[in-house]
Amino acid sequence: MSLIFLKNIYKIYNVGGEEVRALDGVDLTIKENEYLAIMGPSGSGKSTLMNMVGCLDTPSSGDYEFEGEKVHNMDDNQLASIRNRKIGFVFQTFNLLPKATAQHNVEIPLVYANIKREKRLKMASNALASVGLDDRMHHKPNELSGGQRQRVAIARALVNNPSLILADEPTGNLDSKSGQEIMNIFDTLHQNGNTIVLVTHEDSIASHANRTIRLFDGKIIEDVAK
Amino acid sequence: MFSLFIENIKISVSSVLSNMTRSLLTALGVVIGILAVTLMGTLISGLDQSFEKSMEFLGKDVLYIRKFQWFGNKDWWEIRNRPNIQTKHSETIRNKSQYAKYVAPVAEWWTSVKKGDENVSGVRVSGTTEEFAMITIAEVDKGRFFSRAENRSGARVAIIGKDISDALFQDKNSLGERIRIGSYNFRVIGEMEKQGKFLGMFSLDNQVIIPIGAHQRLFSRRGWTGINVKVDEADLDNATEELTALMRQVRRLRPSDEDNFAINRQDPFKEQYAMIKIAIGGTGLFITILSLVVGGIGIANIMFVSVKERTKEIGTRKALGATSKMILFQFLMESVIICLFGGLIGLGLAYGGSLIINSFFPSEMPFGLALAALGLSMIVGIVSGLAPSYKAAKLNPIDALRYE
Numbered sequence: 001m002s003l004i005f006l007k008n009i010y011k012i013y014n015v016g017g018e019e020v021r022a023l024d025g026v027d028l029t030i031k032e033n034e035y036l037a038i039m040g041p042s043g044s045g046k047s048t049l050m051n052m053v054g055c056l057d058t059p060s061s062g063d064y065e066f067e068g069e070k071v072h073n074m075d076d077n078q079l080a081s082i083r084n085r086k087i088g089f090v091f092q093t094f095n096l097l098p099k100a101t102a103q104h105n106v107e108i109p110l111v112y113a114n115i116k117r118e119k120r121l122k123m124a125s126n127a128l129a130s131v132g133l134d135d136r137m138h139h140k141p142n143e144l145s146g147g148q149r150q151r152v153a154i155a156r157a158l159v160n161n162p163s164l165i166l167a168d169e170p171t172g173n174l175d176s177k178s179g180q181e182i183m184n185i186f187d188t189l190h191q192n193g194n195t196i197v198l199v200t201h202e203d204s205i206a207s208h209a210n211r212t213i214r215l216f217d218g219k220i221i222e223d224v225a226k
Numbered sequence: 227m228f229s230l231f232i233e234n235i236k237i238s239v240s241s242v243l244s245n246m247t248r249s250l251l252t253a254l255g256v257v258i259g260i261l262a263v264t265l266m267g268t269l270i271s272g273l274d275q276s277f278e279k280s281m282e283f284l285g286k287d288v289l290y291i292r293k294f295q296w297f298g299n300k301d302w303w304e305i306r307n308r309p310n311i312q313t314k315h316s317e318t319i320r321n322k323s324q325y326a327k328y329v330a331p332v333a334e335w336w337t338s339v340k341k342g343d344e345n346v347s348g349v350r351v352s353g354t355t356e357e358f359a360m361i362t363i364a365e366v367d368k369g370r371f372f373s374r375a376e377n378r379s380g381a382r383v384a385i386i387g388k389d390i391s392d393a394l395f396q397d398k399n400s401l402g403e404r405i406r407i408g409s410y411n412f413r414v415i416g417e418m419e420k421q422g423k424f425l426g427m428f429s430l431d432n433q434v435i436i437p438i439g440a441h442q443r444l445f446s447r448r449g450w451t452g453i454n455v456k457v458d459e460a461d462l463d464n465a466t467e468e469l470t471a472l473m474r475q476v477r478r479l480r481p482s483d484e485d486n487f488a489i490n491r492q493d494p495f496k497e498q499y500a501m502i503k504i505a506i507g508g509t510g511l512f513i514t515i516l517s518l519v520v521g522g523i524g525i526a527n528i529m530f531v532s533v534k535e536r537t538k539e540i541g542t543r544k545a546l547g548a549t550s551k552m553i554l555f556q557f558l559m560e561s562v563i564i565c566l567f568g569g570l571i572g573l574g575l576a577y578g579g580s581l582i583i584n585s586f587f588p589s590e591m592p593f594g595l596a597l598a599a600l601g602l603s604m605i606v607g608i609v610s611g612l613a614p615s616y617k618a619a620k621l622n623p624i625d626a627l628r629y630e
Contacts, residue, residue, distance in 0.1 A: 084547020
């Protein structure tokens, strides 16, 4: 069964009276437990596609279904809800709250899901344990290394058992050793049955995935499965 | 939704606390506003209490025939030449007035009172008749008031006020003891209860009361004189008219002459007091509103800065599933908490201030006003936080995430 189904997606901006087609008729289907890398030069539309897949944005035209839910005509609240329940985000810059502990950072999606405190604390600890940070739960981001911060962010993405993990250049701000650790975690997550979409411009990172698509000028120009 | 509410409060509190200096400076306007409104309330409540007590001393149902109008607008040289009130006219009034229930002439003079080496100077020495006891609200605490017979015979007996008994006798028994009033010996036969200060100006307890006969013989015609008349409260106006007519009669005034005496009562005090109260209240309210408005603008400003600084956080929170409403609520809560924080500091300072006020005259911080003040700071928080919070809520998550 397809997890994500994009058909004939257009995203058109008007910049200074000029029409910019960030996405120009994209069709994309992602199945459960796929490990997909989205590649492309800057301006190719890969960020727009990622925002679209991540339900941060809606298309100008076209159909988008996420597990059968029609995303393309959802309002902001519905989008927030689907992001909260079904998508885990991992950002290049980690985007942790600097004043909150690792555990509290991981709790945030659960707070918005309105889950009770005791349950939240337990789920957050479990998620942190699954990325090997059980001993760093009460540390704040500035007391953690870059790799550890990104692992906290992965724990945060995992904590609500999402259908899709969406990672935007997850190793972009890390040294190669930490980057390798992070990619190992993604590999393990994939082996455990998670669906992962990576946005990257590095071939070495994309090589972890078992399917790679390339974008150029808002169109998918290549779609290779390993 | 409740756990989100609690969580939001925690987020806001920690955010306010982690920017302690900034929050404090921001809240300053609210601090001053709340301080002003509560101190004003405390002051007014204290003034009310002390005013009520002073008015009790004057009595609602007592008319005071005096040379001067208490709150007159006549020029002083006109009234200076008025004749003094003659105490003997109290007899005429008692005999002729329908409304007078009790009539007491009063003559006052200030002198020192001694007992052995102890000396109190500037004591008010009131000479009056036994009917004074029926007119004044103050009670004889120990001993008794002088009798009609003692008054008639001009006996040298005195009822002393609390200040005098404290200074001359401390805890010892004063009754039957001899004291010197001016240069004359008197026997203490009673002590008045403690009355406190009149409008916070002078002590009502710094006095001795003696029979008017003795007063006039010993202290001659110095000091001032007057006649106090107790009537039924309902008859105040009629009694004022009647007394005016009687006084004009005994003074043989022609119809064209103006009154050369005054019939006073407590009402004009109340009018004056109401005006003072409006002045204090108005000033306090003006300061309050001004500082709350300025403070509110400051808070709105700092909240805009905070929203700007935390654009990325807002983007992240939205990506993680926060709805616009939740973001709105988070920032609104933060603004409210800054204001409540300022309100609490203001209340704390006001409490300290009320203790200082309390050392001048009895007062208390009105609890209802304190609550209202906190409510007011919350409203300031909501109003000034609304625009920044709305801006935060409306941020597009994609732009916010990209913000550096």
